[in-house]
Amino acid sequence: MKDDTIEYIAYKNDIGEIIETKVPLKKGEIYYLSGEESYWLFSSGKSEELFDSFEREGVIGIGWDKISLEEIKENNEDKLKGLFKERYSDLEEKYKTDKGFIQYVSLTINKLKRFVDEIKLGDIIVLKDRGRNQIKFGKVISEAEESKNIKLMIDDSLGYCNKFRKVKWLKTINKEKTQPELKLALSARHAISVINNEKVKEEINREIFSFFYRGQDLHMVFRVEKKENIKFDEFNDFQNIINSLKNKCLSETHTENRLNIKSNVQSPGPLEYFGNPKIVKYIYDVLIIGGVAVGSYIALKRKLQIKEPHEKIDDGVSQGNN
Structure with a gap:
């Protein structure tokens, strides 16, 4: 057996400093998964430009820029819902009933909390784009952060992506080449969803690697x-x-x-x-x-x-x- 030393992923931050993470990439010379990773399906939405920008910048991001990262960390969901209703009151006109708008607010706050609180270092990201036939696989290598150097516009409603996580992109493939379980999972319409099906996780692992550790x-x-x-x-x-x-x-x-x-x-x-x-x-x-x-x-x-x-x-x- 070769050296079992763990190689960790490093990246440059916004000011060019090298940040050493505790996210493993390889064990010896072999790609390594701890087996404790969560797997997330992440949609870049309708814009192909956003998919390309996530790839170029080495990130995943989320919008609703009138809600800050600090506010998401410091407030519970009820408080955040109140802030959202106040700052995005203009969106209420898009919904025919108060119930529809309340549901939209609840789903949005759930996405923001998931992005900031639930995604962890080392988790696997499956990035899809409605506008093309590609998917990307990567590893999360930073906590959620706000960046002044990355300006990615989503649309007039959601504003800019102003909350990001750094990602080490590992691979891009054609969506049509995936196995049935993963292909079915890719049909989910949620912007952020956790993958719990073990068969899907195994198919993702095989799509990325052919010789690797898992635990x-x-x-x-x-x-x-x-x-x-x-x-x-x-x-x-x-x-x-x-x-x-x-x-x-x-x-x-x-x-x-x-x-x-x-x-x-x-x-x-x-x-x-x-x-x-x-x-x-x-x-x-x-x-x-x-x-x-x-x-x-x-x-x-x-x-x-x-x-x-x-x-x-x-x-x-x-x-x-x-």
């Missing part, structure tokens, strides 16, 4: 890209190769026998192996790094049209789901 487990994703039916014997032979390498690792290292698999029953789809890092890393080093022709692996890789896992992130390429 104590090391994950390795092979992508079977063959669209036709897969022969049982070929699939069984591939599993036997993985199993033989696992057993060889156990005989050489006497480590804990812990290796699991998750797979998509459809083809194309992912084969995700995870568990004891020593076993997963051993298999990865032999097959991928060493390029050792174990059994019929080379032939099977060609027949099943397998895309192998690797340590890098290919921007614009689905890593583990297609």
